[in-house]
Amino acid sequence: MPSEPPRHVLITGASSGLGAALALAYARDAETLTLLGRDGARLATLAKRAQTAGAEVRVVQACVTDRAAMRTAIDKADNHAALDLVIANAGIAAGGDGDEAVDVLSVNVLGVWHTVEPALARMAPRGRGQLALMSSLAGFRGLPGAGPYCASKAAVRVLAESLRAEWRPKGLRVSAISPGFVDTPLTRRNRFPMPWLMQPEDAARRIVKGLARDHAHIVFPRRLALLARLNASLPAAVADRLLARRALSG
Numbered sequence: 026m027p028s029e030p031p032r033h034v035l036i037t038g039a040s041s042g043l044g045a046a047l048a049l050a051y052a053r054d055a056e057t058l059t060l061l062g063r064d065g066a067r068l069a070t071l072a073k074r075a076q077t078a079g080a081e082v083r084v085v086q087a088c089v090t091d092r093a094a095m096r097t098a099i100d101k102a103d104n105h106a107a108l109d110l111v112i113a114n115a116g117i118a119a120g121g122d123g124d125e126a127v128d129v130l131s132v133n134v135l136g137v138w139h140t141v142e143p144a145l146a147r148m149a150p151r152g153r154g155q156l157a158l159m160s161s162l163a164g165f166r167g168l169p170g171a172g173p174y175c176a177s178k179a180a181v182r183v184l185a186e187s188l189r190a191e192w193r194p195k196g197l198r199v200s201a202i203s204p205g206f207v208d209t210p211l212t213r214r215n216r217f218p219m220p221w222l223m224q225p226e227d228a229a230r231r232i233v234k235g236l237a238r239d240h241a242h243i244v245f246p247r248r249l250a251l252l253a254r255l256n257a258s259l260p261a262a263v264a265d266r267l268l269a270r271r272a273l274s275g
């Protein structure tokens with residue numbers, strides 16, 4: 026049975042792509058949206074659209090790698106109105122080495138933790154609330170040239186599994202989200218084929234539905250998810266040969 030729509034939703038990485046689509050998807054039914062990102066202008070434009078749809082919208086400019094700022098932002102949001110749903114969505118994709126690799130791990134892993142930690146501290150005493158952690162099909166098996174990104178998304182998925190096992194008996198809901206390719210600024214830089222590329226609105230609809238049904242792991246699109254699962258279950262010797270071909274072709 027789907028649950029009642031959440032009244033107060035906080036989304037990190039709301040200024041673009043999937044986060045913005047999720048904000049608009051929740052704008053009609055939620056009473057309050059807290060939209061967090063770094064780009065104030067993009068957040069303000071989105072806030073206007075979400076307000077038109079009916080929600081009270083609060084915008085927070087913060088970097089998810091700043092642990093203290095994230096605690097302050099989440100405490101403030103929760104003081105305004107109890108948070109029902111927190112979506113740790115902010116993330117970046119970049120090359121596999123140097124400062125970029127460190128940034129990917131900081132934003133995608135620590136950034137998620139900095140979101141989840143203070144949200145849990147608020148929800149735990151109430152014994153209710155929902156956390157959604159943005160992983161990816163890229164986290165199912167390490168791919169050449171994308172080690173830090175794949176590792177970050179695997180870490181997020183496993184973190185969600187642990188938190189769900191720990192907190193579900195105490196009334197909290199926790200889900201991991203693993204989309205395939207979604208047409209956003211993050212993927213528009215890719216120079217390789219992206220099968221079953223989806224629009225962010227379509228992805229957001231699937232996520233909203235999965236969260237309303239408290240699915241442990243929201244995975245889509247189905248055909249790419251099947252391939253990702255198959256790839257993850259291949260013996261190392263077979264995977265090594267396949268992935269070496271991919272590495273050579275760039």
Ligand SMILES: NC(=O)c1ccc[n+]([C@@H]2O[C@H](COP(=O)([O-])OP(=O)(O)OC[C@H]3O[C@@H](n4cnc5c(N)ncnc54)[C@H](OP(=O)(O)O)[C@@H]3O)[C@@H](O)[C@H]2O)c1
Nearest residue numbers: 038040041042043062063064088089116161206207209211
């Ligand atoms: N697109 C896909 O195919 C796909 C597939 C699977 C998973 N994902 C995941 O979905 C999430 C959203 O990606 P997207 O495709 O929507 O990318 P996007 O359009 O580039 O959006 C990324 C969002 O993250 C925010 N962000 C980045 N660094 C941040 C930081 N340090 N602090 C706060 N916010 C930060 C950005 O906001 P500011 O620029 O305002 O800071 C932006 O709103 C990511 O976690 C990504 O890994 C995407």
